Amino acid sequence: MTIRKEYTTKLSVGDVTIDRRDIDMLDAIDQHGSLHKAADELGRSYARLQRRVVEIEDSVGQITERRRGGSDGGGTDLTQTAHELRHQFNQHDVELDGVSRVTESVFTGSVQNRNGELATVDTNAGSILALVPDDAHRVQVAVRSDAVVLENPTDTPEPVETSLRNQFTGTVVDTEPGEAITKVTIRLPDSVALHALITNASADRLSIRSGQSITASFKATAARAIRLESTLEE
Secondary structure, eight states: OEEEOOOOOOEEETTEEEOHHHHHHHHHHHHHSOHHHHHHHHTOOHHHHHHHHHHHHHHHOOOEEEEOOTTTTOEEEEOHHHHHHHHHHHHHHHHHHHHHTOEEEEEEEEEEEEETTEEEEEETTEEEEEEOOTTOOEEEEEEEGGGOEEEOGGGOOOGGGSSOOEEEEEEEEEEEEOSSEEEEEEEOGGGOEEEEEEEHHHHHHHTOOTTOEEEEEEOGGGEEEEEHHHHHHO
């Protein structure tokens, strides 16, 4: 089972919320140098685009300036404020993309040995050392993809030598590269899927590709269990 969180990038400036449609509008104005051409490109009315520009300017200041005369009859340029707004939005979008791509791999199993807050959970993929609620017997263990560390099997230290007490070797079955990070799906024993989120630099270093054998590790504190008995009763 995989749980994925969804987020949408927005910026709040005064009473106005800037979203992707607004940034697309600014991009089109910058590219075509004209509100009319931007409206045509986006399939929106000129009046609506002009009204939205005014709404944004009421909160952030001037974002367009009229260019008059010349052989082309003038046009519209973006101001420095508009360029800064686009930069802030795109920067936030990249940061949020990393968050939105975080998923949770969920393992179902039975609690075996306990040691304080930690317990060994027997799952189809193997034993997982996790944080487990008191008196829980049947649980689901969730592991965030950004908590999983990948290494080539020959380069992976033994679990007792690191704080990464959970260690599995599986096969890469899918990769989803982003601007800065790559989501990797690994098939573990019994066809259980584990997801990892790593930087593109790490993906290049490991030469990540489908069919590759890879070792995935994560801390016991990154594996959090919920009591399955309570979930079934609700």
